Amino acid sequence: MKYTKATNYALHIMAYFVKQEGKDNLSLQPIASHLNISPTYLSKILTQLVKADLIQSAPGVNGGYSLRKPKTEISFYDVIQAIEGSGALFTCEMEENHGCQIEKVMKAAEEKMVSHLKEKHIYDVV
Amino acid sequence: MKYTKATNYALHIMAYFVKQEGKDNLSLQPIASHLNISPTYLSKILTQLVKADLIQSAPGVNGGYSLRKPKTEISFYDVIQAIEGSGALFTCEMEENHGCQIEKVMKAAEEKMVSHLKEKHIYDVV
DNA sequence: TAATCATAGATAAATACAGTCTGCATTATC
DNA sequence: GATAATGCAGACTGTATTTATCTATGATTA
Numbered sequence: 001m002k003y004t005k006a007t008n009y010a011l012h013i014m015a016y017f018v019k020q021e022g023k024d025n026l027s028l029q030p031i032a033s034h035l036n037i038s039p040t041y042l043s044k045i046l047t048q049l050v051k052a053d054l055i056q057s058a059p060g061v062n063g064g065y066s067l068r069k070p071k072t073e074i075s076f077y078d079v080i081q082a083i084e085g086s087g088a089l090f091t092c093e094m095e096e097n098h099g100c101q102i103e104k105v106m107k108a109a110e111e112k113m114v115s116h117l118k119e120k121h122i123y124d125v126v
Numbered sequence: 127m128k129y130t131k132a133t134n135y136a137l138h139i140m141a142y143f144v145k146q147e148g149k150d151n152l153s154l155q156p157i158a159s160h161l162n163i164s165p166t167y168l169s170k171i172l173t174q175l176v177k178a179d180l181i182q183s184a185p186g187v188n189g190g191y192s193l194r195k196p197k198t199e200i201s202f203y204d205v206i207q208a209i210e211g212s213g214a215l216f217t218c219e220m221e222e223n224h225g226c227q228i229e230k231v232m233k234a235a236e237e238k239m240v241s242h243l244k245e246k247h248i249y250d251v252v
Numbered sequence: 253t254a255a256t257c258a259t260a261g262a263t264a265a266a267t268a269c270a271g272t273c274t275g276c277a278t279t280a281t282c
Numbered sequence: 283g284a285t286a287a288t289g290c291a292g293a294c295t296g297t298a299t300t301t302a303t304c305t306a307t308g309a310t311t312a
Contacts, residue, residue, distance in 0.1 A: 060279025101251035125227035186310030
């Protein structure tokens with residue numbers, strides 16, 4: 001179990017947006033060369049961030065991407081969830097486990113991590 | 127990012143051992159049918175638990191597997207680490223990131239989860 | 253020595269991840 | 283209205299990981 005590379009990229013992308021806040025829309029190419037990944041792959045990650053309402057996109061000439069919310073309101077968890085989804089890390093797969101105790105402990109542990117990630121904002125680290 | 131099924135099995139296996147503690151060695155077949163998985167696959171997981179010193183194995187007639195430590199000393203984390211390994215969930219992969227701040231936040235969050243898993247013992251849930 | 257038991261390796265199917273390619277849709281500007 | 287700049291979406295590929303099975307081997311003890 002590891003976080004995916006896409007999550008790694010997404011966090012750095014969002015940090016980049018926060019740093020560049022106030023400037024014009026950022027378009028694909030500059031971001032791609034700053035992070036050193038291919039533009040098409042980057043666009044896939046950005047699309048996920050758009051769907052999660054963290055950034056917005058504008059097509060056409062002078063289009064590009066920009067933050068959707070105030071930079072102080074974007075938590076680590078928001079970004080991670082946009083990429084990894086919102087399912088629990090652990091779900092008991094044994095039969096007849098209505099209220100598996102193991103699962104309860106695992107979910108409580110995960111919740112500890114999640115609440116820390118909700119408290120921390122991208123803005124805190126730029 | 128999800129926990130693997132093997133981790134799921136391993137936790138239930140250990141819970142089964144704790145329940146059966148005091149009885150004779152458990153051999154592969156009964157555990158396999160109790161958990162409803164194939165004996166050979168089960169043996170792979172058990173081998174990992176043996177290598178992590180959580181259980182021990184004895185070959186030959188009347189052999190089998192048994193707990194290695196007192197049941198009150200086996201934490202969730204011990205079992206999970208035996209299967210998933212001990213590497214961090216997140217490591218920054220960008221270039222020139224001596225002391226990436228994002229990574230620091232992610233590791234601190236992970237640590238919250240880990241310390242909860244270290245506090246909880248399998249014995250607590252049987 | 254034979255029955256009981258675990259171990260290790262080869263293999264294979266299924267899934268997930270990372271990344272590329274291609275074509276389409278939208279918009280500012282001329 | 284044509285054109286160039288831009289993002290969007292889906293198909294596709296290759297690789298790695300996970301899950302699982304089968305087979306053969308090795309160790310122990312009744």
